[in-house]
Amino acid sequence: MQRAQTLGSGTMSEKWVSILLLLQLCCFGCGSCGKVLAWPLEFSHWINMKTILDELTQKGHRVTVLVPSVTVFIDSTDSSGLNYEVFPVSNTKEKALHTMEAFLDEMMNIAESSSHLKAMWKFHELMGEFNGRLKSICESVVFNKILMEKLQKTGYDVLISDPVFPCGDLIAEMLQIPLVNSLRFTMGNVYEKYCGFLPCPLSYVPVSPGKLTDKMSFMERVQNMLLSLLFDFWLHSFDKTLEEFYSEALGRPTTLCETMGKAEMWLIRTYWDFEFPRPYLPNFEFVGGLHCKPAKPLPEEMEKFVQSSGDHGIVVFSLGSMVKNLTDEKSNVIAAALAQIPQKVLWRYKGKKPATLGPNTKTYDWIPQNDLLGHPKTKAFITHGGTNGIYEAIYHGIPMVGVPMFADQPDNIAHMKAKGAAVEVNFNKMTTADLLNALKTVINDPSYKENAMRLSRIHHDQPVKPLDRAVFWIEFVMRHKGAKHLRPAAHDLTWYQYHSLDVIGFLLACVATVVFIVAKSCLFCCRKFGKTGKKQKRA
């Protein structure tokens, strides 16, 4: 698009240079441009990764996205300039959609009915089921000889993978191309910790998604350690199910951590505006909010509605791209709260119009969320707590009311609460008064706005923008065929060597030997001199 505009202006010779550059780019590939393969996930994960891939395309790289034929969110016919390699899987799109909706319903039911720990456990069970389905999708790629040969022949320079559901690492290993991981976190940070060797001191680094912060009471630290043990157990059981499949695909024994651990870079979708300060490694780059950008003008009708709010301003409300419907009861509880605030409310909601909907509230099938959050009249954001939405709020300095349901959402809201930029409302037990009070608090207590603005200032005050950093490191990996100089030597150690247990054991044994010899010598001397003394006394 930008290139086409360039062609429209300038002198004739400039135009010819542009045309030649374009031709070179399209037909022969530019000198420093590479071939990028992507292994994405659906929904918000895709929104985030697509931002990186679009930027890479803009910079002249040829990007190919591996998409299963049953994708429910990724539009493989878009005109973004990305290439989509759609591969067949043994399922229909309708069935996949049905499975996804059933999964979502079950997740919502868990959120509605259970305790947090129980919900997490059920979530893991569901993730286990989901992993099984993903394994079959993964098999559809790695055992598809024609596709793998085609990918091999193309000679990609890098594979960008969303490792929450592993497979990208296996494809990278089979094609022998450098791997870059792009993620918010994996359950319990197990892949980062065990495959990437990210240090996680449990005394001040909360296990994700445990809803804890970096300042924990004694019992919270106990909880954090138990959670860590639980997730470790989960990794090991999950790793075993994948081990056989990975080994079969590679034709040699392997483990999940062996392939995943080969990642050259880990691009983490947070930054220190959101994250609690913690140790990390030089091949981890925190690029949170890379999709954020300044607000564009709103559609005319929407702008009119926003302006009608006067000095009270507006509240933006969205439960994300996955949740489209709520029960009548829940939607009425919410609408009744919204009706009682002086602000105008823009609510992204596709379900039945609630009976309690006030005249100040308008529902929309879709809203330009970033543009609304960047509008000067916006006072608060009611959010399910998805990372993308939270980052848009941070970017524009908008305080939040969090209504988290599942996955990383409770954890994300816990971060924003700890930073003083959000109030949480329990989605299961929420009453109209709860939501109303939360809204009044974040709008009327100036500390929430101040804290949101503080986070915004931190976000905007970085030496390099998050998207540029993400693209820089991907290009670095392409230029240097990896980033081996950033890889910690911990990868070459066994677990007991890593924790220096052999060294500690050896030193303790040395100390014990010395103590033993000294004690024995003393005892020997005492007995000898004792006997001599007695003999002398007797004599």
Next chain:
Amino acid sequence: MQRAQTLGSGTMSEKWVSILLLLQLCCFGCGSCGKVLAWPLEFSHWINMKTILDELTQKGHRVTVLVPSVTVFIDSTDSSGLNYEVFPVSNTKEKALHTMEAFLDEMMNIAESSSHLKAMWKFHELMGEFNGRLKSICESVVFNKILMEKLQKTGYDVLISDPVFPCGDLIAEMLQIPLVNSLRFTMGNVYEKYCGFLPCPLSYVPVSPGKLTDKMSFMERVQNMLLSLLFDFWLHSFDKTLEEFYSEALGRPTTLCETMGKAEMWLIRTYWDFEFPRPYLPNFEFVGGLHCKPAKPLPEEMEKFVQSSGDHGIVVFSLGSMVKNLTDEKSNVIAAALAQIPQKVLWRYKGKKPATLGPNTKTYDWIPQNDLLGHPKTKAFITHGGTNGIYEAIYHGIPMVGVPMFADQPDNIAHMKAKGAAVEVNFNKMTTADLLNALKTVINDPSYKENAMRLSRIHHDQPVKPLDRAVFWIEFVMRHKGAKHLRPAAHDLTWYQYHSLDVIGFLLACVATVVFIVAKSCLFCCRKFGKTGKKQKRA
């Protein structure tokens, strides 16, 4: 200088704008410009810090450097634009120079005569003596009421301190201004580890300066742990000597780590081209090589000598700014080796001309080291292994022969050896053949040049240049009055909480209690049912 040049060109109105800007800068201070206080050290430490301070001055900040009247290296009369606050101390410049030379001689003698471990121990003893002298210099500042009041009144925005010899942290605490540390490392990394909470897993993070790498054998890992214990002991004994003085100055009980740990940022003078990948924290920034810059043309006579080397090229030789003399024996051993290579040699050497000096070797009181290393004819660099010189070699991709003597030099050369860009020659036992062979190896074995070029490529391929990153984070601290969002919560934990020992103890106690209760219950049941069974049998 640049500003003056700007004034010399442009239209009249442009000139007036420039004059007004200059006036504003000089007389009123610019809007976003701040007041910087610096607590430097001598020699290469100063060369490095001065680069940052000059850049801050260039950007319009007002920089004041605290300099004792007995400084032997810092030129407080230079025309760099820095302000020097020279404070009186109870010593004369001559005495200080004499002390410094005696210290250096002793260090050289240690290097000549002892084993590495013994040398390190002697070095610590000397450092202890030196710390005593520095304490008296520190007292000359903090107990100098007039000076402290003057500094307080100026209202500095940040204090940049070289913490290898502590005092900057105490001044920052007394003036209540944010602190930024700038360092290569402290002995055993003790301040970084205990005051900054930098994680140092001993299995793959070598203790500085232990000459070890990230790939250690079992016995090397044992050595690394013992070194770590040794330095920990050293910190605690040293901390105690300072504790009383710090507490007296602050008027309340304190520790070294309390004041040092308040550092907002730690600017480390290395990068991943030099450093082994290791865990770090978000308030640690690796800005190694920040003083490096492209080579400028050489003086005419020197360029002529360099060009006379033909295809063989040249070798650059310097033992740094501290070492000016060698024994006759040592200088002859060196000169005899240099005489046997086909390259021309430029040797920075102020001592007596050695009898064995070949016609291919020229000695100089001073050499433009960076310009020589950046010259296309340069084939190798013989260096004592100072961080600044090594970084200039990395910047220009020049393989090295390392002749380390003391302080961080053996450790620096160990890094370059491990990266395949240097050969080490033992300064104590060096023969002419040793030096000659080392030179032949780095010049004729292409792997050394390739590795040096690889490090150079890594160094040049960063998203932001090291100096810009250092300045960015200092300005960030000034803009935001700190960088609290990067401070790990570990600072609020006790040592046993930090290592989760209380949590582990509690969980073990829980497990033991459960096991005890289950065992007791089983025993009780067995006895009860056993007795009943026996009774029934008897009945």
